[in-house]
Amino acid sequence: MSAIAVRSASHPYEVRIGAGALRELGARLRAVAPAARAAVVADARIAGSLGAIVERSLRDAGYEVALRSLAGGEAGKTLDEVRALYGWLIDHRLERGQPIVALGGGVIGDTVGFAAASYLRGVPLVHCPTTLVAMTDSCIGGKVGVNLPQGKNLVGAFHPPVLVVIDVDALGSLPDRELRCGLAECVGHAVIGDAALFDWIERRLADLMQRRPDALEELIRRNVAIKARIVMADEREHGMRALLNLGHTFGHAIEASLDYQHYQHGEAVALGLIAAARTAQSIGHCGAEVAPRIEALLAAIGLPTGSDALPPTPVLMAAMRRDKKRAGDQLRLVLPREIGDVSLEAGVPDAAIAAAWDGLRTRTRRNPALRTRG
DSSP: OEEEEEEOSSOEEEEEEETTGGGGHHHHHHHHOOOSEEEEEEETTTTTTHHHHHHHHHHHTTOEEEEEEEOOSGGGOSHHHHHHHHHHHHHTTOOTTOOEEEEESHHHHHHHHHHHHHGGGOOOEEEEEOSHHIIIIITSSOEEEEEETTEEEEEEEEOOOSEEEEEGGGGGGOOHHHHHHHHHHHHHHHHHHOHHHHHHHHHHHHHHHTTOHHHHHHHHHHHHHHHHHHHHHOTTOSSGGGGGGTTHHHHHHHHHHTTTOSSOHHHHHHHHHHHHHHHHHHTTSSOTTHHHHHHHHHHHHTOOSOOSOOOOHHHHHHHHHTSTTOBTTBOEEEEEEETTEEEEEEOOOHHHHHHHHHHHHHHHHHOGGGOOOO
């Protein structure tokens, strides 16, 4: 079992990583949030399996447990869903100081986390991520929130968890598509700040796709360490934490413009990583070898590297300008300088960004085998 300590401005918390980690959740939580009652909100797909393990562990540790299932799709990440959670928490008499456990992927963590941040002005939050995306990205750092029709994550808060428990066994039943989506985030982290990790993913990709537990645990541990290091240096995103948005401004524009229907988040991020690298190359920000190497690894994973489903470029540009990371009328883009080194750039010419969008379509037309599934 691996343990990584994260220091936040409000409180430190531990990330526990290992096979069977959910079975020790109750004992670990009792040490940081002792209370009479705990609420568990689980993705409906795993509420009867992993949810039962979590409920048993909490009851064995002395908690009275209320369990609710929630649809895990992006379409349910709304204020209406949070309002329904408030009513359920009130009905079950959850009091301040009593924890809420988010069991599921990133959508569950974000939605339940926002409810935890705002219910009774904040109750303890526990992340138990069950997808690779959530394990390596969204469960660390305290960002929680929901979508509005105008864009992704436009309403939210910083609410660090009191504990994160990552059970590698949960990945055994993860659909292949969701595993690939998680690997997109891992590739992004490597491009941001760990060239050696990028090399390692290239070498160990077969083991990762075969879900070898030792490879998955090392991948998760290394990614959590990257994100924890950045978050501890800049928790509220005043500076370097913005670097974690590599590929996401492009990716969020894809998701929002397609009403979150065509691509999963990791697939949109994969396309966003390529668009960011191509933008960087076109303005001389990185060498000619960077974008092809990123693209080759994403293709080897089985992620989209081109798309015939994208809306017109003006629609995508407009969606980017609604992104919360903009500075006034200027887009701020994270662009690679090389593998393992990125920078935040404002004032990137619209023509270079538009060319990157057009290039994603051109690549699909050039190689129909890369056309992605809906």
